[in-house]
Amino acid sequence: MPVNGEETAPEGATTDRLAALENEGDIAADYLEELLDIADLDGDLDMDVEGDRAAVSIVGADLSQLVGANGEVLEALQELTRLAVYRETGERSRLMLDISGFRAERRAQLEELAAAKVAEVRESGAPVSLAPMSPFERKVVHDAVAEAGLVSESEGVEPRRHVVILPS
Numbered sequence: 001m002p003v004n005g006e007e008t009a010p011e012g013a014t015t016d017r018l019a020a021l022e023n024e025g026d027i028a029a030d031y032l033e034e035l036l037d038i039a040d041l042d043g044d045l046d047m048d049v050e051g052d053r054a055a056v057s058i059v060g061a062d063l064s065q066l067v068g069a070n071g072e073v074l075e076a077l078q079e080l081t082r083l084a085v086y087r088e089t090g091e092r093s094r095l096m097l098d099i100s101g102f103r104a105e106r107r108a109q110l111e112e113l114a115a116a117k118v119a120e121v122r123e124s125g126a127p128v129s130l131a132p133m134s135p136f137e138r139k140v141v142h143d144a145v146a147e148a149g150l151v152s153e154s155e156g157v158e159p160r161r162h163v164v165i166l167p168s
Contacts, residue, residue: 022047024054024085024093031084032058032097035077041066043099053094056081060100067102074099075134096136107140114144114165121150121165130163132156138163 025047036043036058043060058066067074078097085093098104117128130141138154141163145152152165 017052018049020089020091021049021052021054024089024095025049025056027085027088028054028056028081028093028095028097031081032056032077050096053096054085055096055098057098058100063100066099071102071106071134074102075136103136106137110137110140111144114141115148117165118145118148118150121167125167127167128165129155130165132160132162141165 029045029047032045041060041063043058043063046057046059048055048057065073066077068076074097077099078095081097082093082095085091085095096103113130117130121128133141138161142152142154145163145165150165150168152163154161155164156162
């Protein structure tokens with residue numbers, strides 16, 4: 001039901017914000033499509049809005065070279081895509097890029113890791129430090145830890161920034 005004449009959007013976003021996020025996704029998809037053409041790679045693009053950010057996924061036969069060994073190439077492509085969106089909109093983008101399901105799979109692995117480490121913290125009563133992670137990976141862990149009812153914080157500086165899970 002419309003509120004104050006405005007349609008409601010997911011997570012309290014206004015329809016204007018939703019339209020802006022969809023526009024970010026369109027700009028990103030155009031940029032990535034051009035990149036795929038230049039690199040002569042086949043891939044299908046899927047655009048969505050997840051929470052408060054645009055999300056673009058590229059799926060295709062073998063796109064591992066666009067992911068890199070530990071997602072480094074994916075991170076770089078995400079930043080370049082965010083810059084392309086900024087160039088068009090003048091607004092900083094929080095767009096999330098996934099290629100061949102790498103981030104989705106990594107998210108599931110990190111949620112399992114967080115659950116195991118939360119159990120370890122609860123059992124020992126001592127803080128547990130994890131290995132250094134990318135900002136995306138740290139956010140997934142922080143969210144999983146918060147959902148489990150504990151607190152976590154990031155420590156250190158890039159590229160050694162890591163998550164510490166604290167006892168309650």
